[in-house]
Structures are given as structure tokens and as C-alpha cells.
């Protein structure tokens with residue numbers, strides 16, 4: 388038995404039927420036991436949450452949570468990055484007076500896991516992410532009980548200290564790398580009217596690079612504080628000519644790909660050890676920026692800051708962004724009948740051993756969810772991640788934690804499966820009586836996952852797996868005491 392089998396047995400004892408059925412959905416205990424080390428640590432986040440709950444319940448007894456003592460600390464940590472004056476969310480949640488009127492709506496949004504925007508299914512697949520901003524079940528319960536009790540303020544003396552947010556005017560990694568980014572690329576300016584529907588701004592800008600460079604860290608930020616009010620999210624996609632050999636293997640499924648996506652609260656991205664993105668001479672950045680109006684006319688640009696590896700010390704492993712499509716036979720095969728619920732899927736084969744770094748689902752208004760499953764050459768399958776509550780407003784990128792990013796051998800089949808709801812039950816659906824096909828407009832549909840893969844040769848792959856197994860055994864041993 389490997390370490391993972393012990394972990395999942397342990398989880399069976401502590402979780403109710405929900406997680407058990409989730410595990411069955413995910414391919415059954417058999418698969419988990421034998422492929423756990425390959426796929427990474429699954430659902431350990433959920434484990435911690437459940438274990439902690441009896442203690443908390445005891446400590447709090449039946450007394451209703453108060454804003455000052457119980458709820459404000461959660462808002463500080465999980466909401467205020469967006470819900471504070473001048474930022475993207477429609478209202479501030481920094482004080483009792485500001486929060487109280489929204490108690491009912493807050494209850495609804497957190498209970499349904501629409502807020503904070505984090506739509507990964509908590510019961511299936513990998514649960515350890517670098518950038519997790521979701522609420523634990525305990526936090527959700529606390530907020531719900533608070534709202535149900537009439538949203539009491541409690542004693543203002545119990546308030547946590549104000550949250551400290553990173554300075555918007557500095558580059559977050561400047562200290563770490565000893566200065567501002569090596570290269571800063573700006574999008575062209577865009578003006579958002581005071582009142583307007585959302586805009587998607589997609590300029591292409593040359594990087595100006597005259598030689599190839601390896602990227603080790605990336606930051607994106609709106610250029611001005613004002614700009615933060617309108618910048619919902621920003622994607623920077625790298626466009627460049629690839630060598631023929633790389634085209635055949637590494638970048639067969641897409642292009643050089645996304646460098647980074649930015650949304651409020653995101654610091655930046657540092658590549659995993661000895662891994663990087665290759666930016667070629669003559670490359671370009673294709674921006675995809677989602678702007679929302681903020682009641683006043685604001686003009687802004689977005690800035691991409693790139694830190695490079697030293698020229699004489701490039702990383703060994705190349706990370707490539709795949710755009711894994713989700714319609715067998717290609718986009719023209721997507722056709723959603725009026726008033727129908729449908730699923731679609733497509734399969735992709737890993738050309739090399741790889742570490743899967745993230746999962747980012749892309750659909751439009753009829754899209755309800757997307758799942759990424761790995762079927763290894765030995766025939767076993769495992770759901771890696773599922774977005775079960777897709778919202779077109781939020782193009783969340785779910786970045787796996789270091790020891791959770793799945794390590795998959797060459798030849799692994801990746802299945803991308805999507806759910807669609809073209810009925811009136813889907814509240815985002817503008818018209819359930821339309822036939823809907825593939826297209827760029829929001830009222831058309833799309834289905835693909837943006838997935839970064841770091842490719843590893845056989846030797847490095849074996850080493851990475853051994854390292855993972857050792858780390859996993861350690862975690863499991865302490866966890867099971």
C-alpha cells in the first residue's frame with residue numbers, strides 16, 4: 388500500500404457520505420490507491436477542514452457568531468481585496484455599517500459558493516492550490532449562522548486589525564529579485580465610459596525582444612490606481628514562431644500560450660524550480676482585458692512585468708500552455724439545441740511526460756462546468772479538477788500547489804468534458820430558444836481549458852515522482868496520527 392491509500396482510508400472515516408460518493412465519482416477507491424502518488428495529493432484541503440470542525444463547534448457552542456468577532460476576520464482575509472472602496476466589487480465590506488445591509492445577499496452568495504469567486508468543485512479532484520481564495524465549510528457555516536441570527540454586530544472591541552494590502556504602486560517581486568522587472572510591456576490605452584456594458588480590449592503589442600529569454604516570474608497590474616476600478620481581469624498571451632521540432636512535440640496543441648492572467652488580489656506568478664517560459668526574439672503579447680464601467684470615465688493600460696533567468700543560467704524545463712479543446716472533431720461540431728442540457732468532450736494525448744500546473748476552464752453563457760480527467764497508459768482514470776459552477780464573469784485560473792501538481796507519463800490521455808445548460812433554468816442564458824454554436828461572441832459558445840504543462844524527460848520525471856512519493860508519505864504519516 389502506498390501512502391495515498393492510507394490517506395484516503397483515513398478520509399473515509401472522517402467524512403460523511405458526500406465525500407465517499409465524490410470519490411466514487413472520481414473513479415473509485417481502487418484508482419485512488421494505486422494512482423494517488425502519480426496524480427498528487429487529492430482533497431487534503433478538505434481533510435483539514437473537516438477535522439478542524441468539531442473543535443470549532445465546541446468552542447463556539449450555540450452562541451450566534453457576531454460580525455466583530457467571527458465574520459469580520461473572514462471578510463478581511465477573503466473579501467476585502469475586492470470589496471473595499473475603489474476596487475472592482477460593487478460594495479465595500481470593511482465595516483459593520485457597510486456589511487449589515489448585504490447580510491442576506493452575502494449568505495446567499497457564500498452558501499452557493501458564488502463568492503468569493505472560486506468555482507472548483509470542493510468534493511472532487513485535487514484540492515491543494517497555490518491561489519485558493521475559497522471559504523472553508525466552517526467559514527461558510529459561520530457566515531450563514533450570523534446572517535440567520537439577524538447579523539448581530541457584537542462587541543466592536545472584538546474587531547480584527549485592519550487588513551494590510553500590498554501597495555498598488557510597487558512591483559510585488561522587486562525585493563525578491565533585486566529590482567523592478569527586466570521587461571515591462573504595456574497594453575495600449577483604453578477608455579471605459581462612466582456607464583457601459585463590459586468591454587473586452589484585445590490589443591497586440593510587440594515585446595521588443597531581439598534574443599530568446601527564459602521567464603522566471605511574471606506580474607500584471609493596471610497602470611494606475613484608478614485603473615483598478617475598471618480592470619476586472621487581464622490575460623497576457625504570448626504569440627511567437629515556434630521551431631518545427633517544438634511544434635511537433637511541445638506546442639502541438641496550442642501556441643506558446645498564456646503568460647499570466649491577472650485578477651484583483653493576485654500577486655503574480657513565480658515559475659516552479661528550474662522551469663520557465665521561453666519568450667522568443669520577435670515575440671508579441673496579445674492582451675485580453677475585461678473592463679467594467681465604474682460610474683466615471685477612466686482611461687488605463689495594463690502592464691506586464693517580466694523577470695528573466697540570467698542568460699547564462701536558463702532553466703532546464705520548458706513550460707508550455709496548452710489550449711485543450713473540448714469538442715470532439717473540432718469547434719464546428721458544437722451545437723446546442725434549444726431548451727436542452729448537453730455534455731461534450733474531447734481527448735488529448737500528452738506528447739511527453741509532464742507536470743500539469745493549472746486548470747482554467749473557458750466557456751460562455753450556456754457553459755455550466757468543465758472537468759479535466761487523466762487516463763494513464765495503464766488504463767486508470769482520475770478526475771484532476773472540475774469546475775462545477777462555471778461563471779462567465781470569472782475566468783479563474785486554478786494553480787496546483789507544488790506537491791499537488793499531477794505528474795503524468797507520456798501517452799496519458801487528457802479528457803476535457805463540458806456541461807451545457809441551454810434552458811431557462813440557467814439564469815445566465817440570454818435566450819433558451821436559440822440554437823447555439825461555436826463563436827467568439829458571448830452569445831455563441833466555446834469550450835477549452837488553458838493548461839500549463841512542464842515537460843520532463845524520463846530521468847527527471849522519475850526523480851520528480853520519487854520526490855513526490857517521499858513528501859506524500861511524510862504528510863500522510865503525520866496526518867494519520
Ligand code: HEC
Nearest residue numbers: 465466468469475476477492493496502503504651652780
Ligand atoms: C476577486 C474579487 C472578489 C472577491 C475576493 C469577493 N468578491 Fe464579492 N463580488 C465581486 C464582484 C466583482 C461582484 C459583482 C459581480 C458579481 O456579482 O459577480 C461581487 C458581488 C458580490 C455580492 C453581490 C452583490 C450584489 O450586487 O448583490 C455579494 C453579496 C458578495 N460579492 C459578497 C462577497 C463576500 C462575502 C466575499 C468574501 C467571502 C466576496 N464577495 C469576495 C468581487 C469579489
